[in-house]
Amino acid sequence: MVLGRNALWAGAVWCLASSAYADRASDGQLNLYYWQAPSILNPYLSGGSKDIEAASLILEPLVRYDETGAMVPWLVDDIPTLENGGVSSDLTTVTWRLTEGLLWSDGSPLTSEDIKFTWEYCTADGGGCAQFEKFGGITAIETPDAQTAVVRFEGPKPFPYSAFVGGLAPILQKAQFADCLGPRAPECSAENFAPIGTGPFVVEDFRPNDVVQLSANPNYRDPDKPAFANVLIKGGGNASTAGSAVLETGEFDYGWNLQLSPEVLTRMEAAGKGQVVSAFGTVVERIVLNLTDPSSTLGNERSTTAHPHPFLYDPAVREALSLAIDRQLLVEIGYGSAGRVTCNVLPAPAIYVSTANDACMTQDIAAAQALLEAAGWIDSDGDGVRDKDGVALRLQFQTSTNAVRQDFQVLIKQWWAEIGIDTQLRNIDASVFFGGDPGSPDTFQKFFADVQMFAGSFDGTDPEAYMSSWRCDKIPAPDNQWQGSNISRFCSADYDMLADTMRRTGAMQERAALAKTMNDALVGAFVLLPLVDRGRVSAHANSLGGVRINTWDTELWNAADWVRKDGN
Known part of the structure; x- marks a missing residue:
């Protein structure tokens, strides 16, 4: 299933309503407990979900999957198909057209060159790209103008939506990662620990396997989002510690991957501070x-x-x-x-x-x-x-x-x-x-x-x-x-x-x-x-609105829409 941008926003009535009472950076700090602490913020150099989740607050793909599994445009206005001419009749090319005016968090424009570079980065010899299979079959990417990237495949590609789609395959900024190709990729600590992105948040401080601190992206495309001024991602402890911090003590807003017995989760939830959310x-x-x-x-x-x-x-x-x-x-x-x-x-x-x-x-x-x-x-x-x-x-x-x-x-x-x-x-x-x-x-x-x-x-x-x-x-x-x-x-x-x-x-x-x-x-x-x-089993505080747990993308896929509920 494919949704256009207008259909996506029209269907997300609650999220639109929430932004009416939440201006950018007006809701203080969002506290996330990822007890498996992130060790890197570049998803191309890690197969760990914890790293991919954290990076998704910063780096974004052209298209995401929503909680129903439908593809929704993110950095493009429309998803290319045979019907709209974005996919060639012989199925050997797909043409992506970026939404006008998108900026990286440093204020520079996102362009088709960044799309092309991301492919070059992940397929460079000796780079060890964890998501290499996402780019399978691509032979070239052409950039006829700043907004357009034409992806060419080695032969007919009936499903052309692997590269640049979903939380595993976001766009990297060419200007930042240009010197990090191939064997140099894991050596670029500054880039891997603080990537420049188009997402709702930017990195302020990152201590691998411990804590990530982020702030609202001043150049995010929606002037009313994100609602939270800061995000703290805390690592350490275990699933029980994370569950208790959200459901029993209310110290945290979100607890990820609560791999706990049903009896433990039921007891924690009875404290009334939050709710367990899950989906297959x-x-x-x-x-x-x-x-x-x-x-x-x-x-x-x-x-x-x-x-x-x-x-x-x-x-x-x-x-x-x-x-x-x-x-x-x-x-x-x-x-x-x-x-x-x-x-x-x-x-x-x-x-x-x-x-x-x-x-x-x-x-x-x-x-x-x-x-x-x-x-x-x-x-x-x-x-x-x-x-x-x-x-x-x-x-x-x-x-x-x-x-x-x-x-x-x-x-x-x-x-x-x-x-x-x-x-x-x-x-x-x-x-x-x-x-x-x-x-x-x-x-x-x-x-x-x-x-x-x-x-x-x-x-x-x-x-x-x-x-x-x-x-x-x-x-x-x-x-x-x-x-x-x-x-x-x-x-x-x-x-x-x-x-x-x-x-x-x-x-x-x-x-x-x-x-x-x-x-x-x-x-x-x-x-x-x-x-x-x-x-997937996680939990969020009763005071946190906008959470739509997603098993098809990252759980933080729509964090730009999360808000602090009124009266809490």
Whole structure:
């Protein structure tokens, strides 16, 4: 679904009404609790949601997705289509026309050169762009005038709305990032920590993995917005601390990613200071298996494709790990009504959902044990751990520090012990685990462990770019600053061919069939183990108006419309 700018604003009646009593910077400070603190404010150098969320207050795409999944123009007046002539009849070009008069926060004009530069930045060799797949198939961008960018594709591109659409693919200012191409990208600390944007806020101070302080953008395109003069994004603590600060004590206005048990959230909400908001989208809690060897003895070749994993190369071991898990119990103890069992890495929209993997919904310890026996993994020395050819099934299982995830780890360790697999548990501070620092050994992209657990999703309602993230060329490695999206190090020429075919396919039913086939290839090979289809759960103070929780973009997508309610 595509909405024009007039339809968008006409439909947002509440937001229009709210701006009538909220002038720019008249509502004081907005306090956000992102307990997974941002580590960088450039979403092209991080795959972590916390970084993408924070950056979305500053950097903006040409088009966003609203809370219904509809595309809405943001920095353009209209979304190009075949009908309005913005998409060529042969589907090889899409023409974007910027809204007149848009300014960067430093007062300089936003132009088509910035659009072209953003593509050049993300596709530069050695840059390690985390959103590289968003720009797949683009061969050139022409800028016939300051307001117009013509994107050319290598062939017909039936869905041309990946680049510059959604919170993952915003526009960067060419003047600021011109000297940050390729390998220099992660070295540009000043630029990555304080990007100049077109969004409602500008960076005043940023302390990575701690606090972000922002102020209202004086050059924002709407003279009445944002209503808040300042924004504080606080990191640290945990989901419980964040939930309590919003729902019980009222110290904060918004608490993100409240990964807490239903009972805890209900108790907190009863204090009457705020309300829990949630919605289902594409978030899947999953276990990812490392197909490469994470041994520290390998030095710079650790967790690279130079060395296969000593036992996860065996599909029987991978399948046994999946069979041993009771996903329904995980949902019950971790999420209640905000979660549901899934056997797919692609859980939505409904047209893309496969039923081929539904067997994972039933735990089967006996089948897992039999599978390992048949594959020659036996307990040869009676220590309770299976082995084969001198290799024992001992693994390290890491995830971010989080009460729900630690509960999951304990249960999963127990189930894996029942099938003869010894598990060492490790948890890492979420700000570090999901950070984009290529020098840190503890990021989920580095994956210096055997298996790890985290949630992943995609923005918008079309999964083309998301499913392309498991291509061979998306594997994290030293030469791409460890920023690849293919965390499991899975590589299949057949899979890559499916991704290429989807890029050229327009018919919805055919696209759906391709997406299901790719999902089944990943899940069927047990390179990742989907666990829970998670609803996004956050909370906001009763005094905060304008929040429209969004699972298709960032949760802060419409922060320019947030206001302090009268009488609070």
